[in-house]
Amino acid sequence: MPDDMPAEESPTTRTLRPATVAVTAGRPPHTTDQPLNVPVTFASTYVAGGDLEYGRYDNPSWAAFEEALGRLEGGRCLSFASGLAAVSTVLDLVGHGAKVVAPRHAYNGVIGQLGDLEMRGRLTAQLVDVTDTDAMVAACEDAALVWLESPTNPALEVADIPAITRAAHEAGAYVVVDNTFATPLLQRPLDDDVDLVLHSATKFIAGHSDVLMGAVATRDDELYGVLKGRRDLTGAVPGPMEAFLALRGLRTLHLRVERAEANAQELVRRLSEHPAVGEVRYPGFGAIISIVLAQGAMAADLLTHKTSLWVHATSLGGVESTFERRRRWKVEPATIPDALVRMSVGVEDVEDLWDDLRPALDGLV
Numbered sequence: 001m002p003d004d005m006p007a008e009e010s011p012t013t014r015t016l017r018p019a020t021v022a023v024t025a026g027r028p029p030h031t032t033d034q035p036l037n038v039p040v041t042f043a044s045t046y047v048a049g050g051d052l053e054y055g056r057y058d059n060p061s062w063a064a065f066e067e068a069l070g071r072l073e074g075g076r077c078l079s080f081a082s083g084l085a086a087v088s089t090v091l092d093l094v095g096h097g098a099k100v101v102a103p104r105h106a107y108n109g110v111i112g113q114l115g116d117l118e119m120r121g122r123l124t125a126q127l128v129d130v131t132d133t134d135a136m137v138a139a140c141e142d143a144a145l146v147w148l149e150s151p152t153n154p155a156l157e158v159a160d161i162p163a164i165t166r167a168a169h170e171a172g173a174y175v176v177v178d179n180t181f182a183t184p185l186l187q188r189p190l191d192d193d194v195d196l197v198l199h200s201a202t203k204f205i206a207g208h209s210d211v212l213m214g215a216v217a218t219r220d221d222e223l224y225g226v227l228k229g230r231r232d233l234t235g236a237v238p239g240p241m242e243a244f245l246a247l248r249g250l251r252t253l254h255l256r257v258e259r260a261e262a263n264a265q266e267l268v269r270r271l272s273e274h275p276a277v278g279e280v281r282y283p284g285f286g287a288i289i290s291i292v293l294a295q296g297a298m299a300a301d302l303l304t305h306k307t308s309l310w311v312h313a314t315s316l317g318g319v320e321s322t323f324e325r326r327r328r329w330k331v332e333p334a335t336i337p338d339a340l341v342r343m344s345v346g347v348e349d350v351e352d353l354w355d356d357l358r359p360a361l362d363g364l365v
């Protein structure tokens, strides 16, 4: 975790550490009879003459969530109806015919949007191996936007964010990092001069597999204003209940990430020694592991049907451990191994997770 040391020791002015920010940010003031949490505001409209006006423009439940996630990322935050609603709003910033550089293994919904926009003549997309920093830097030259995702979903490739950001800025391009896998606790891209950070808050931020939401954070007030304007115009806003649940989830982000990461690191050690596992991909941090089954795609499918704690389900970042063979989705790039199983490690007891997994793996060799 970034360990911001306080500049001054006054409790109101000092820089709080991330765990404290997760718990305390976005709350009402400590005055008598105030609730401790911002209540859910179900409102399509507000009495005129103030700041809020209409439910597509503002909602106190979004504002509380945005305050907390913005503080964690070190910028101002806007919430969206889903991760992909946030992606679409960011891609809207790109001028007609301009070039976007993106990882060839970016989240398949991002690749899907880029392909769709390219087909309709809106922009051109260049997909690059994000681990090849020289190729990424070269691709930046005539780009308007450089899209980064690190680690990537589900290949778990890591980008050299500072080097690529420098090259992009020299070329006058904006840089966005999809920080869904790392969370602001393990990686703060705005500190590396990145322009925009994006989240599928559906995943670790909300953390309980019950909410679809997205978010963008930035330190650039102009970009913030443009994105807010696009969100007002398109209505890609979350529901107030979703924002409330996502903020409730965020309150324990540090505890969940710490436990899930510890579980993942232990499982990586054990999986690496199991003969049914041909390859373990793990970037060294976080709670997502990808394994490639030695016996191929059929073994991968068998594995995901032979456990009782591990749930066969898509998505990730919840308190419960889930896994799936990614190529069961036709939209997944063909360069992702057919026998790759992406594992989202939850916060259960790691011994129970292994006791569930090991016999299923044993049955494959």
Ligand SMILES: *Cc1c(COP(=O)(O)O)cnc(C)c1O
Pocket: 082, 083, 084, 085, 107, 109, 149, 153, 178, 180, 181, 199, 200, 201, 202, 203, 212, 213, 214
């Ligand atoms: C899930 C995901 C998205 C899309 O978010 P939704 O909330 O499902 O729309 C974007 N990026 C990454 C890395 C994801 O895992």
